[in-house]
Amino acid sequence: MSATPLLELRGIDKSFGPVQVLRNVALTAHPGEVTALVGDNGAGKSTLVKCISGIYPTDSGEFLFEGRPVSINSPRDAAALGIEVVYQDLALCDNLDIVQNMFLGREKHTGIVLDEPTMEQMAAETLAGLSVRTVKSLRQHVSSLSGGQRQTVAIAKAVLWNSRLVILDEPTAALGVAQTAQVLELVRRLADNGLAVVLISHNMNDVFAVSDRIAALYLGQMVAQVKTTDITHSQVVELITAGRSGALGLAAELTGGNGTGGAAVGTTPGALR
Amino acid sequence: MTTTVVKKVGPAAVTPPVTVGGHVRGYLSRVRGGDIGSLPAVLGLIVLCTVFAIMRPSFLSAGNFANLFTQGAAVTLIAMGLVFVLLLGEIDLSAGFASGVCAAVLANVVTVLGYPWWVAVLAALVTGVLIGTALGFLVAKVGIPSFVVTLAGFLAFQGIVLMLMKEGANISVRDETLVAISNRNLPPAIGWALAAVAVAGYAAVQLMRHRNRSARGLVTDPLAVVAARVGVLAVILGVAVYVLNLERSRNVLITSLKGVPIVVPIIAVLLIVWTFVLQRTSYGRHVYAVGGNKEAARRAGINVDRIRISVFVICSSMAAIGGIVAASRANSVDPNTGGSNVLLYAVGAAVIGGTSLFGGKGRVLDAVLGGAVVAVIDNGMGLMGYSSGVKYVVTGVVLLLAASVDALSRRRSAATGNR
Numbered sequence: 001m002s003a004t005p006l007l008e009l010r011g012i013d014k015s016f017g018p019v020q021v022l023r024n025v026a027l028t029a030h031p032g033e034v035t036a037l038v039g040d041n042g043a044g045k046s047t048l049v050k051c052i053s054g055i056y057p058t059d060s061g062e063f064l065f066e067g068r069p070v071s072i073n074s075p076r077d078a079a080a081l082g083i084e085v086v087y088q089d090l091a092l093c094d095n096l097d098i099v100q101n102m103f104l105g106r107e108k109h110t111g112i113v114l115d116e117p118t119m120e121q122m123a124a125e126t127l128a129g130l131s132v133r134t135v136k137s138l139r140q141h142v143s144s145l146s147g148g149q150r151q152t153v154a155i156a157k158a159v160l161w162n163s164r165l166v167i168l169d170e171p172t173a174a175l176g177v178a179q180t181a182q183v184l185e186l187v188r189r190l191a192d193n194g195l196a197v198v199l200i201s202h203n204m205n206d207v208f209a210v211s212d213r214i215a216a217l218y219l220g221q222m223v224a225q226v227k228t229t230d231i232t233h234s235q236v237v238e239l240i241t242a243g244r245s246g247a248l249g250l251a252a253e254l255t256g257g258n259g260t261g262g263a264a265v266g267t268t269p270g271a272l273r
Numbered sequence: 274m275t276t277t278v279v280k281k282v283g284p285a286a287v288t289p290p291v292t293v294g295g296h297v298r299g300y301l302s303r304v305r306g307g308d309i310g311s312l313p314a315v316l317g318l319i320v321l322c323t324v325f326a327i328m329r330p331s332f333l334s335a336g337n338f339a340n341l342f343t344q345g346a347a348v349t350l351i352a353m354g355l356v357f358v359l360l361l362g363e364i365d366l367s368a369g370f371a372s373g374v375c376a377a378v379l380a381n382v383v384t385v386l387g388y389p390w391w392v393a394v395l396a397a398l399v400t401g402v403l404i405g406t407a408l409g410f411l412v413a414k415v416g417i418p419s420f421v422v423t424l425a426g427f428l429a430f431q432g433i434v435l436m437l438m439k440e441g442a443n444i445s446v447r448d449e450t451l452v453a454i455s456n457r458n459l460p461p462a463i464g465w466a467l468a469a470v471a472v473a474g475y476a477a478v479q480l481m482r483h484r485n486r487s488a489r490g491l492v493t494d495p496l497a498v499v500a501a502r503v504g505v506l507a508v509i510l511g512v513a514v515y516v517l518n519l520e521r522s523r524n525v526l527i528t529s530l531k532g533v534p535i536v537v538p539i540i541a542v543l544l545i546v547w548t549f550v551l552q553r554t555s556y557g558r559h560v561y562a563v564g565g566n567k568e569a570a571r572r573a574g575i576n577v578d579r580i581r582i583s584v585f586v587i588c589s590s591m592a593a594i595g596g597i598v599a600a601s602r603a604n605s606v607d608p609n610t611g612g613s614n615v616l617l618y619a620v621g622a623a624v625i626g627g628t629s630l631f632g633g634k635g636r637v638l639d640a641v642l643g644g645a646v647v648a649v650i651d652n653g654m655g656l657m658g659y660s661s662g663v664k665y666v667v668t669g670v671v672l673l674l675a676a677s678v679d680a681l682s683r684r685r686s687a688a689t690g691n692r
Binding site (some may be wrong): 055074075076079085087088091092093094095096104105106107109112113114117120121122137138139143180 | 485486489491492553554555558559561562564565566568569570572573574633634648686
């Protein structure tokens with residue numbers, strides 16, 4: 001574990017109109033580690049990811065990237081820092097092929113002409129580097145791929161760009177057993193290659209299988225971020241469902257989600273180990 | 274980090290070279306999977322031409338062949354622009370009357386105000402760009418469905434044409450250059466030269482790509498397939514130029530009439546330019562992406578609104594060119610220029626050619642193939658003496674057929690997981 005986290009969030013607030021979705025959220029992601037982000041439906045996981053990737057502006061809070069304060073106002077800013085997100089719905093264009101999807105929005109050119117051979121070669125190298133052997137042709141349309149293959153393409157797309165931080169939003173949610181294993185192996189390989197990985201998942205088996213740290217969101221508040229080895233399965237479930245578990249999480253009087261942002265400030269740092 | 278992730282250039286995703294047989298099998302399986310492209314248009318064209326040729330031998334005459342091009346030119350040009358709008362899954366119902374407005378501007382500038390032809394053409398094109406920008410802005414920024422925006426445009430532009438025509442009178446277009454577009458022909462030698470340049474250029478591009486890809490060890494089409502493509506193009510162009518270069522004047526003593534109509538190279542150049550834009554530039558790639566999955570395109574950092582506005586600008590500009598060609602063919606502009614069946618023929622042409630109404634699938638070539646089908650139906654049924662009523666019904670049925678083929682092939686692809 002390195003001393004400075006690659007990405008550190010402090011005091012992130014986000015409201016949609018009257019609904020406060022994120023309250024004073026803190027999160028760190030370290031290079032070479034998989035940080036699992038867990039939480040119940042509506043806890044704010046997806047919103048947090050969209051804030052990190054620049055799709056939603058935050059109301060307040062700080063982003064530190066390698067210890068430097070940065071501001072992320074658009075997906076391009078995030079991409080420039082090396083932050084890539086693999087969304088739950090994958091965000092692939094069915095009518096384009098694998099190479100076209102991997103380079104979408106960042107095509108290689110010679111002059112104004114697309115440089116297809118270079119893109120195809122880079123795509124092949126990236127897939128080979130991730131030991132992906134399930135794809136028949138790089139020029140097949142994404143619509144003809146299986147769920148696991150699509151996930152693979154989406155992940156390969158994310159690592160193609162010298163990315164430093166890859167955020168995966170429920171990558172195994174729609175996959176079968178064998179494909180889930182493949183994707184988790186891929187996730188682990190990303191971290192082993194030195195990337196910081198944030199994995200959003202509902203599946204405790206997945207979380208304990210690959211993560212180094214677990215961060216739990218409860219009703220828009222980060223109730224705990226701990227090493228996976230320091231916590232048990234049932235403690236995580238308690239954090240997700242009740243916001244506290246023993247000494248971890250929100251202080252007792254604040255459970256139930258009525259805690260104000262100000263009160264959470266006091267509890268969150270204490271919960272960090 | 275890619276640099277650390279990419280350790281070896283593995284053969285993981287590189288498949289062995291494709292054979293000719295494999296290429297054909299791949300194509301057949303794509304067709305079976307619902308990716309039929311322009312196949313219905315090409316087959317339809319063959320069937321229609323055969324039927325008309327048997328029923329009315331004059332259909333095959335050189336004069337009629339030349340007529341087909343000038344008759345179908347305006348609709349084809351408008352359809353080429355519509356392909357861009359259809360690729361986003363949008364529609365432009367105002368394209369017909371937009372071409373009418375641009376033609377009216379052209380006629381007013383050149384005939385009423387007496388400016389040279391190029392000023393008039395420029396004015397018409399600028400009008401097209403402005404119309405497209407306005408439509409695109411209303412669709413992309415204000416968020417009104419394109420169907421409603423362009424339906425309103427359909428009505429409003431009809432009114433603008435009437436106003437520009439001073440309530441119903443028509444304005445003649447007598448400028449030599451403008452009239453020549455649809456009514457004059459290239460000298461036969463130049464026709465041959467252009468055909469040769471086209472074939473040579475196509476062959477050069479294909480061979481360069483083949484060499485470039487095989488040099489990098491990427492999957493390539495077999496050389497035989499490349500040669501076959503070039504050969505087919507050479508044969509089609511050769512036959513077309515040969516027939517168009519035949520004498521088609523009824524009385525050679527009075528006037529000689531032969532050569533490729535000037536409008537044909539205009540269509541060919543625009544076809545090449547727009548095909549290049551769609552297939553070989555980021556802009557084109559982004560148009561397909563927005564048409565395929567708008568959200569994915571947005572997340573990829575593509576400015577979706579800009580793409581949506583731009584396709585309407587292209588569509589209306591192509592409508593302007595269509596309007597200029599129509600004005601040239603009629604030697605005049607009247608309140609019905611770009612009206613009646615022009616728009617529906619243009620939408621029909623694009624869809625018959627294989628462009629999907631659901632967005633994300635289509636080529637500019639589709640508009641040309643579909644435009645040919647529409648022109649052949651119009652022309653052939655006219656030769657057989659059917660009334661306009663019958664022609665409209667038949668064209669409507671063909672459009673429905675094409676849309677059904679589109680919808681069914683989409684379902685089939687969904688079933689086979691191809692699209």
